[in-house]
Amino acid sequence: MIPAMILFLLLLSAEAKTLQSDIDVLRAISLSIDPISITQYSFLNTWDFDLDPCDSTGADFLGILCTLPQDDNSTTQITAIDLEGDGYEGFLTPAIENLTALTTLNLKRNQFRGPIPPAIARLGNLTSLLLSGNFFSGSIPNVGTLKKLANLDLSQNLLSGQIPTSISGLRRLTHLDLSNNEFVGIIPELSGLWQLNTLDLSSNQLMGNFPDLPQNLRALSLSHNLLSGRISSIQRIGNLERVDLSDNRLSGNIDPEIFTLPFLKYLNVSANRFTSVEVNKFADDSSQLQVLDMHENRLQGNLPLNLFTYSNLTSLNLGHNVFSGRIPEVYGDMIGNPWKTLFLDYNFLEGNLPSRFTSTFNVRGSLARNCLNCPRRLEICRGGQRRAAECAKQ
């Protein structure tokens, strides 16, 4: 998997001796995996307990790393276990608690089931705990003791219950991914995680208000939850590049500050209950915003005129709202270049199209189901307009 790992094992002196309690844990790990899932070419098939794990050559005990012995007589310990994508079925043994020097546990993309053993809380040297893509169930054990943890990825499992508040104390976290589980309740306080740059809590059943976010966050996904209320104080998070809040119950005004974030490239607030949006002119003409998706809300009023100052915007979706009035003439200057995708369908827009819309241009999108005077020969007008009665009611 990682050639450096093999090299590392080869470099170990012939005198290395693995701590007996570490060997016992490796044995417990291999015994807790269903033998039928250990294929001929998998790492576990190279674990030969007649040999010393840390003293074996590159071909044996694949998937582990050891500390370098201090001197000829000292023992070594296991520092990393990486069995990613090897197809194992089974349980994670509580015996794991005895690997006191372990810094990385990577069991991603296997078929482990059952609980994450609470004993994991004793692995105070762990920096990476990567268990995504398994069938782990039950709640997250108390991980507040794992003070060195930088990367916690428990995504794509069957974990449930609340996200433990002890996560708030993991000050070294840079990457937290709990997406695609069955977590409920509110999001614990995370604003103290000042090193966190990726936060993904998407596809759970989290509720409550928009959380206070840590200041150095770059990527945020809270999509497919039950969050409600307004977006608050997001402008403080000046490094944000990707924000996905889609499919929640967020409402009110879409905070105009969000559009002034200097590094923001992707913003998706679709499928919420927002009622208004205000886009201020982008001050210094260097907005990075490329994708803006606000479809399926309750946005009303005129289309945001100032979007034409966002020179990197290629994909815009304002469909399925209640926008009214005319399509601003300046939108005509953007269509085709830079705008490659433009969806304004299912609104109550009216009147003629901006003159540039009627010439040939290369854009994917739709103006269907409005109250527009939309020439049928235009691809973007396919799907027809609303009936006059519907338009009159608006």
Ligand SMILES: *[C@@H]1O[C@H](CO)[C@@H](O)[C@H](O)[C@H]1NC(C)=O
């Ligand atoms: C290692 O052990 C041997 C015999 O037990 C001893 O003679 C030697 O001094 C030890 N070496 C170190 C570096 O401790």
Ligand SMILES: *[C@@H]1O[C@H](CO)[C@@H](O)[C@H](O)[C@H]1NC(C)=O
């Ligand atoms: C950890 O090691 C101790 C001492 O060897 C042993 O008594 C204990 O049962 C081990 N823990 C587990 C969960 O196996």
Ligand SMILES: *[C@@H]1O[C@H](CO)[C@@H](O)[C@H](O)[C@H]1NC(C)=O
């Ligand atoms: C971390 O590992 C070292 C050995 O490398 C060990 O002495 C220490 O007890 C471990 N710390 C914890 C909290 O387990």
Ligand SMILES: *[C@@H]1O[C@H](CO)[C@@H](O)[C@H](O)[C@H]1NC(C)=O
């Ligand atoms: C925005 O989010 C919705 C719902 O999660 C998704 O279907 C859509 O593809 C996203 N839009 C873009 C442009 O990525």
Ligand SMILES: *[C@@H]1O[C@H](CO)[C@@H](O)[C@H](O)[C@H]1NC(C)=O
């Ligand atoms: C955004 O636009 C500016 C000026 O139009 C340009 O210099 C910059 O490279 C663009 N950034 C991206 C990411 O495309």
